[in-house]
Amino acid sequence: MMTGTERVCFCISIGRCHFGNEPFSGIGIYPSRNCEQSFAPHTEAGMMEHRSAMQAAKIAIKTAVAAREPEAMSSPSGRASSGRASGHGPGLGPGLGSGPALNAVAVGGTSAAAPVPATQPRAPAPDLSRFRQSLEIFLGENAITLLSMLSLVALWYLGSFVLPPSIMPAPHVVADILWTLMQAETIWSDVIITLGRIAAAFAIAMVVSLIVGFAMGISRVAERFLDVWVICLLTMPSLVLILTIYMIAGLNDRAAVLGAAVPVIPILSINIWQGVKGVDYKLIDMGKAYHATRGRIIRSIIAPQIAPIIVASARFGLGLAWKMVLFVELLGRSDGIGYRIEFYYQMFNMGAVLAHALLFLFIMLFLEVVVLGLLERRLFRWRPAQRNL
Amino acid sequence: MEVTSLKLTNVTKVFPRKGRSAEWRAVENATFSTRPGEFVCILGPSGCGKSTLLNILSGLDDHYEGEATIFGKTVSETLESGIRVAYIFQEPRLMPWRTVRSNIEFALKTSGFVPSEWAGRIDRVLSLVELSKFADFYPLQLSGGMQQRASIARAFAIEPEVLLMDEPFSALDELTARRLRQQLLQIWGEFRSTVLFVTHNAFEATFLSDRILMMTRGPAARFCDEVELSDLPRPRSYEDVRVFETSRTVVQRLIGHIGNLDEH
Numbered sequence: 005m006m007t008g009t010e011r012v013c014f015c016i017s018i019g020r021c022h023f024g025n026e027p028f029s030g031i032g033i034y035p036s037r038n039c040e041q042s043f044a045p046h047t048e049a050g051m052m053e054h055r056s057a058m059q060a061a062k063i064a065i066k067t068a069v070a071a072r073e074p075e076a077m078s079s080p081s082g083r084a085s086s087g088r089a090s091g092h093g094p095g096l097g098p099g100l101g102s103g104p105a106l107n108a109v110a111v112g113g114t115s116a117a118a119p120v121p122a123t124q125p126r127a128p129a130p131d132l133s134r135f136r137q138s139l140e141i142f143l144g145e146n147a148i149t150l151l152s153m154l155s156l157v158a159l160w161y162l163g164s165f166v167l168p169p170s171i172m173p174a175p176h177v178v179a180d181i182l183w184t185l186m187q188a189e190t191i192w193s194d195v196i197i198t199l200g201r202i203a204a205a206f207a208i209a210m211v212v213s214l215i216v217g218f219a220m221g222i223s224r225v226a227e228r229f230l231d232v233w234v235i236c237l238l239t240m241p242s243l244v245l246i247l248t249i250y251m252i253a254g255l256n257d258r259a260a261v262l263g264a265a266v267p268v269i270p271i272l273s274i275n276i277w278q279g280v281k282g283v284d285y286k287l288i289d290m291g292k293a294y295h296a297t298r299g300r301i302i303r304s305i306i307a308p309q310i311a312p313i314i315v316a317s318a319r320f321g322l323g324l325a326w327k328m329v330l331f332v333e334l335l336g337r338s339d340g341i342g343y344r345i346e347f348y349y350q351m352f353n354m355g356a357v358l359a360h361a362l363l364f365l366f367i368m369l370f371l372e373v374v375v376l377g378l379l380e381r382r383l384f385r386w387r388p389a390q391r392n393l
Numbered sequence: 394m395e396v397t398s399l400k401l402t403n404v405t406k407v408f409p410r411k412g413r414s415a416e417w418r419a420v421e422n423a424t425f426s427t428r429p430g431e432f433v434c435i436l437g438p439s440g441c442g443k444s445t446l447l448n449i450l451s452g453l454d455d456h457y458e459g460e461a462t463i464f465g466k467t468v469s470e471t472l473e474s475g476i477r478v479a480y481i482f483q484e485p486r487l488m489p490w491r492t493v494r495s496n497i498e499f500a501l502k503t504s505g506f507v508p509s510e511w512a513g514r515i516d517r518v519l520s521l522v523e524l525s526k527f528a529d530f531y532p533l534q535l536s537g538g539m540q541q542r543a544s545i546a547r548a549f550a551i552e553p554e555v556l557l558m559d560e561p562f563s564a565l566d567e568l569t570a571r572r573l574r575q576q577l578l579q580i581w582g583e584f585r586s587t588v589l590f591v592t593h594n595a596f597e598a599t600f601l602s603d604r605i606l607m608m609t610r611g612p613a614a615r616f617c618d619e620v621e622l623s624d625l626p627r628p629r630s631y632e633d634v635r636v637f638e639t640s641r642t643v644v645q646r647l648i649g650h651i652g653n654l655d656e657h
Contacts, residue, residue, distance in 0.1 A: 286486055293451045293480035294551070295472055296503040304499060308490045386490040386531040 173355045182359035191344070191360070195367065198329060198340040201257070205264035206325040210318065212265070213272035217317075220273070221280025234270045234277075242267035246332050255336045263336075264328035272321045279313030311383055319376045326368055397465075398555060398587035399433075399450060400426040404459035406445050419445045421613035423459070425606055429554075430585040434598035436643070437608030438651060443591040447557045450589065451480050463555055477504050479548035479586075481558045485540035487532040493519070493543045494528040497550045504551040518546040521580050538569040542576070549580055556581075558590040562597065571631060574601060578628065595647060599640035600629055610651050617650045 143150070157175055164174035173181075185191045216234070219226035237245070246263035253259035283306060291301040333342025341360050348356035404423040410416040419442035427433050435443050448454035449461050452468045463471045463478065471478060479500070487496045497515050506514065519525045522542040532540050541561060548556055562570035578601065581588060592598050598605045599622065607618040620643055629636050 286482070286484065287488060289453055290480070290482065290486040291499075291503070292453055293478070293557075294500045294503045295452075295478070296499075300503060305488065308488070384490075386492075386533065 217276025
């Protein structure tokens with residue numbers, strides 16, 4: 005695709021500076037039109053490229069510093085929020101609130117494009133105070149997630165500024181394209197087709213991996229025998245696996261689903277195998293010593309230890325299956341999101357490519373975070389809250 | 394005929410050779426018996442096969458020579474006959490996904506108690522180990538000592554005829570261990586189960602038990618001596634000079650049998 009057009013490379017530069025006594029690192033990314041020279045700083049053009057990259061790095065550092073120390077930027081939003089947070093310190097959740105929330109505000113203020121999340125009025129109106137308090141708690145709990153999402157969007161905007169719009173359109177442009185696409189019916193039929201393939205591939209991969217993983221975890225013979233299979237499948241490039249299955253089974257839906265499932269199987273199998281091997285035998289002995297029956301030991305002691313492994317594998321497997329389905333659609337199908345992405349890529353329509361990807365990102369995020377995440381939280385209430393190392 | 398609660402007759406345990414490691418004769422011709430309600434400590438150096446004996450009596454290990462009985466029944470028979478055996482391990486071995494209450498319910502259920510009795514039994518044992526307030530906590534929210542107390546509560550909740558204990562206080566700090574030993578004796582005083590307590594700590598053995606059985610170092614560990622302590626009055630105190638003096642003689646006799654080596 006890229007032959008004939010100009011080659012685009014990135015020059016990545018890492019810079020460090022000191023802010024007070026604290027060292028800060030930043031990474032700047034600068035697009036280079038000429039790869040050979042950018043890696044040869046002794047030439048004049050190379051030096052120019054290098055300098056631009058350093059500039060980008062400096063901006064990155066400044067953003068990092070601003071995020072850490074809102075006062076340093078002396079931006080009105082930074083000051084206002086710090087005053088507000090210290091005034092309401094105890095009102096926030098224990099140790100959760102003010103720090104991360106401040107960061108979110110400061111970054112929002114410096115990266116012009118991102119929306120500023122917390123711009124409530126400073127003077128507390130009595131009927132608004134409760135709303136404000138719940139908003140603050142919400143921000144306190146989700147500040148890191150929010151910050152993470154903002155940084156992602158900011159990076160995308162950064163990319164769209166430095167790259168031509170045909171290569172990386174800005175987020176709002178893509179959102180606009182997506183909105184138009186969503187009015188049409190074709191994208192929904194593609195989504196349904198792809199989701200169906202993901203569900204089928206995921207189900208096959210999960211069932212086979214559970215059988216293989218459990219067999220390897222329980223039986224030494226099975227472990228020895230299947231080890232070779234798993235390692236071979238794992239090392240084999242997915243591309244080769246998919247092409248082979250298409251060759252054997254023909255370019256049809258069955259082959260597509262199988263082709264998406266097979267590369268996922270070895271990875272999930274290893275996950276489940278290790279999980280089953282990690283079951284705590286001391287608890288099983290405890291059950292035996294208290295005269296628990298075999299069935300009770302399986303239900304009350306083994307199953308609760310296996311459940312987290314299966315949920316984690318399911319989350320992992322779903323993500324892998326979705327990537328593989330896209331791949332098989334791209335290689336040998338004429339419908340589905342993967343095919344659409346390939347189609348628009350051939351047309352050099354990056355806006356539509358990204359719009360399709362974005363739509364699926366939202367759908368998979370929903371499945372991943374909302375459905376599986378809730379299930380996981382419900383199942384594992386007994387775990388103590390994660391501590392920072 | 395005298396009633397015995399636990400009885401081992403010429404029990405020998407050999408771990409078969411595995412791969413390159415040779416076979417290991419852990420215990421050789423172990424013979425002893427206990428009276429109902431007796432508190433017996435098995436004292437010996439680490440790795441002499443003390444835990445092996447507990448595993449045989451609890452049914453976790455059924456590959457051995459000789460005979461092991463509980464109230465005249467073989468270990469496999471006790472599983473059906475309703476003789477309740479509880480086991481307190483070196484670690485608490487609570488299920489981390491269940492609350493303290495629910496962990497005890499597990500033992501009550503496997504021992505065949507009807508659910509209507511559960512709440513009363515749980516409240517009683519938890520108040521005995523001073524954990525009433527923590528019934529609905531998950532084990533990982535408790536300290537190590539509290540977890541071990543919960544496992545003691547679990548053991549006594551089923552009102553065991555026999556209680557097997559495998560160095561239950563060795564992983565705790567000395568002050569916590571002291572408190573738990575006193576609590577254990579207090580609760581045992583109410584239930585009067587036969588206790589077989591394995592330890593390598595001579596003072597602990599003296600403080601707790603009616604009788605100490607000493608074992609030699611492995612391989613082929615065997616019982617080599619017995620100290621009767623029923624003349625030490627209960628309740629015993631840590632400050633009691635007689636307990637201290639007795640524990641000194643116990644240590645000396647142990648050294649006499651196994652030599653003053655690098656253990657302890």
